[in-house]
């Protein structure tokens with residue numbers, strides 16, 4: 001068996017030069033295997049069945065040595081930078097540069113991306129109750145494109161995902177719409193003792209801000225993370241994700257909201273009354289029934305002392321419609337709204353702002369479980385069969401879609417519309433059940449969120 005030695009180029013060059021200087025045959029046939037290996041397979045001449053012979057004579061060998069010595073020193077490097085490849089590298093480099101400048105250009109990059117998480121800074125936090133708060137998250141850098149967010153507001157109900165960075169898990173949350181402008185003042189302002197408004201943010205929220213109303217779950221990973229972090233922390237968000245496309249021709253809406261389920265109701269109100277810029281005649285009629293376990297979850301209407309004093313008294317009506325600034329959770333017989341002082345959170349302020357700016361088309365009724373006010377079957381039946389008192393609204397609603405939406409925790413949805421179902425690893429609305437199946441409202445499109 002013939003073993004061909006394999007040398008490194010430097011060694012080989014040395015050997016060749018050594019041989020070149022001494023007029024004797026090399027001690028073994030040098031095949032230049034190392035070099036030959038890098039070249040393309042030699043093509044045989046026509047009719048020939050054997051490969052060309054290796055330089056075995058001294059003449060051939062000398063020629064090969066000459067050729068090798070005059071060959072370029074760094075063949076690999078040279079192959080990397082052929083003219084064709086240089087052009088390719090230039091094009092690639094330019095493409096990467098454009099991508100980089102596109103991404104870092106605040107005007108072009110979007111604040112929310114449905115495929116990637118983008119950074120936001122927790123700018124402020126508005127406590128709504130001991131367990132829930134509105135988190136104001138500002139996109140960084142400022143001045144980025146908000147086009148897809150504006151489109152989401154026009155289309156309907158949408159959500160974003162928030163990332164818990166340590167565990168790398170994400171949960172969905174429904175952004176709260178920007179409050180109507182100018183804002184209503186808080187009770188403190190009305191009384192002259194409040195100073196600069198609810199949280200010093202008069203003048204509205206910037207368009208790059210995403211606001212989330214989040215309830216802290218016991219041992220909840222993502223909600224716990226949001227409630228734990230200090231102001232100024234970077235939070236990563238992904239979206240927008242459409243949860244419900246609202247049809248164009250909506251005439252009437254009845255929204256049953258439980259706890260944080262109020263946020264889709266606010267989104268819907270914002271979509272119909274602001275984002276779509278509908279003419280006055282096309283604006284629908286909307287009633288939101290918002291149920292909470294405790295008064296402090298919404299803290300509408302009354303001071304704590306008043307609540308204690310009035311507890312146990314006979315409540316006139318579980319559904320006291322909100323008018324202007326005086327939100328009430330029912331009233332004892334004979335009491336008027338003006339008699340009781342107002343103490344409410346910024347979120348309730350905003351809900352009432354929506355009511356105040358709706359020209360009588362939006363109504364919000366508050367219910368508190370622990371005070372015995374519930375969204376009952378009779379109440380639902382009356383709302384689902386009632387005709388609008390305002391003739392203009394009534395005429396405008398004729399022949400248009402009637403939407404009945406249910407949004408809230410699992411138990412709330414299951415009670416009113418039947419339990420959700422798991423399909424393909426995702427939770428989806430199940431067949432209609434619960435109270436609404438019993439009532440079986442005719443002419444209403446029913447959705448659960």
Ligand SMILES: Cc1cc2nc3c(=O)[nH]c(=O)nc-3n(C[C@H](O)[C@H](O)[C@H](O)COP(=O)(O)OP(=O)(O)OC[C@H]3O[C@@H](n4cnc5c(N)ncnc54)[C@H](O)[C@@H]3O)c2cc1C
Pocket residue numbers: 159171172173174175212213214215216217218219220221222223224243260263
């Ligand atoms: C489209 C959409 C929109 C939403 N919008 C909002 C919104 O606007 N506001 C809002 O507050 N929520 C919203 N949610 C709910 C939200 O996504 C989260 O589900 C919620 O915040 C809880 O998430 P978490 O990570 O904090 O809790 P998780 O960690 O998921 O825990 C959930 C519950 O399970 C319990 N649990 C967890 N692990 C265990 C265990 N090993 N043993 C026993 N119990 C356990 C926890 O105690 C907790 O009560 C929305 C959900 C969806 C799908």
